[in-house]
Structure formats: C-alpha cells, structure tokens
Amino acid sequence: MTQERYDRPTLVLHWLTVALVLTLWSIAQLWDWLPRGSAPRHAAQALHVSLGLLFILVLAARLTWRATAGRRLAPPPGPRSLVLAARAMHGALYLLLIAMAISGPLNRSAGGDPLGFFGLFTLPPLLAKNKALAETINDVHGTIATIILILAGLHAAAALAHHYLWRDGVLARMLPGRAPRDGAAAVPLSPDGS
Numbered sequence: 001m002t003q004e005r006y007d008r009p010t011l012v013l014h015w016l017t018v019a020l021v022l023t024l025w026s027i028a029q030l031w032d033w034l035p036r037g038s039a040p041r042h043a044a045q046a047l048h049v050s051l052g053l054l055f056i057l058v059l060a061a062r063l064t065w066r067a068t069a070g071r072r073l074a075p076p077p078g079p080r081s082l083v084l085a086a087r088a089m090h091g092a093l094y095l096l097l098i099a100m101a102i103s104g105p106l107n108r109s110a111g112g113d114p115l116g117f118f119g120l121f122t123l124p125p126l127l128a129k130n131k132a133l134a135e136t137i138n139d140v141h142g143t144i145a146t147i148i149l150i151l152a153g154l155h156a157a158a159a160l161a162h163h164y165l166w167r168d169g170v171l172a173r174m175l176p177g178r179a180p181r182d183g184a185a186a187v188p189l190s191p192d193g194s
Ligand code: HEM
Pocket: 020, 021, 022, 024, 025, 028, 029, 045, 048, 049, 050, 051, 052, 053, 055, 056, 097, 100, 101, 103, 104, 105, 107, 108, 111, 138, 139, 141, 142, 143, 145
C-alpha cells in the first residue's frame, strides 16, 4: 500500500486537464446538433477555441512542472509488464494531448476563423485560409480526440481497478487528501525517475 501523494500543482493540473478535455469534446458534440452557419454554432466553436487555448496553457504548465519541480512517484509493486503498460499509456496520453494542442489552432487558422481568447485578444493566424487543408486537419483532430477518450477511459478503468480490486493506494495519490501519515517524502524511487 503506497502512501505517497503527488504534489498539489500536479493534482490541480491533472484534474484541470481532465475537465478541459471532457468539456472540449462535449462542446464539439453539441455543435453537431446546431444548424450549419447559425450563430449558436459559431458561438460554440468560438468557446471551444477559447477553452482550447486555455487547455494549451494548462498542458504547457503541466509538462513544464513535470519536467522540473513536479513530484514523481515510483510505480506500485506489481508485474513489470503492467508497469511498462502504465508508462506507455501515460506517454501516449501526453503525446496525443500535444497533438491536439498543435492540430487545434492549425484547424482554426486553415478554416479562416480567428484564434480568439474569450474576446480578450486574438492570436495571429498560423496558416493561410485553406478549406481543403482545414478538412484534413479537422479529420485528424477529431480522430485523435476519439483515441484520447478511449485511452483515457482505459486509464481511468485501471485507476479504479487499483482502488477497488488491488487496493494499493494508486488512485489516492492523484486525489486531494492528507499528507502521508509517516511524513515520508515522496521522492523519485525508480532509477530513471519516471
Ligand atoms: C484535448 C483537447 C481537444 C479536444 C478533445 C477537441 C475535440 C474536438 C472535436 C471532437 C472536434 C470535432 C472534429 C470533427 O468534426 O470531426 C473538434 C473540432 C475543432 N477543434 Fe478541437 N479539441 C481539442 C482541442 C482544441 C484546441 C486546443 C483548439 C484550438 C485552440 C481546437 C480547435 C478546434 C477547431 C477550430 C475545430 C473545428 C471547428 C469547425 O468545425 O469549424 N480544439 N475538436
């Protein structure tokens, strides 16, 4: 039973990412129900872009924090194959999130629409308007979104299995709560610090 926890910024950034990914995906499902060219559909897409830019900030903060001061914990005891599978899953999720952060703004720019942030400012376009390219990028962006949801579902199921089946405290270390009872510092324990 592991007693270490991730530090607060890691927790906040993990759960903020989860909330933003689910909200961004839901907004994209919602506008499919709205008539093409209608004001509500445009508003939903503009909200998706504003929250998407926020998602990029959160992801950048998360990657920076993880690479510098963020606490890293050793994997729980268990078969090496499971440890490797968890590591591969986390790596794949990070790579796919980065792919969304790149394809989203390219999608918007190729569509010829503004990269606005809640009406506060607008970033310059990253590409010239190109409808055919926008369609291709949109397909890639949508496909990656689906893959993220499937992988995140498996990842969440694994976290719940740790909690309810193996009862090894892995889910608790990504949840807010008291500091470790024994006050033990949570330090990198694996040789490569991952
Ligand atoms: C993990 C984060 C994100 C998720 C889950 C997500 C999800 C989606 C989905 C499911 C679609 C619909 C794709 C389709 O039609 O097949 C979409 C479209 C789009 N997304 Fe995202 N997205 C994310 C991040 C972003 C970011 C960061 C931006 C830009 C800042 C962005 C901008 C767009 C744009 C411009 C469209 C196309 C809207 C249109 O049809 O005109 N997305 N997104």
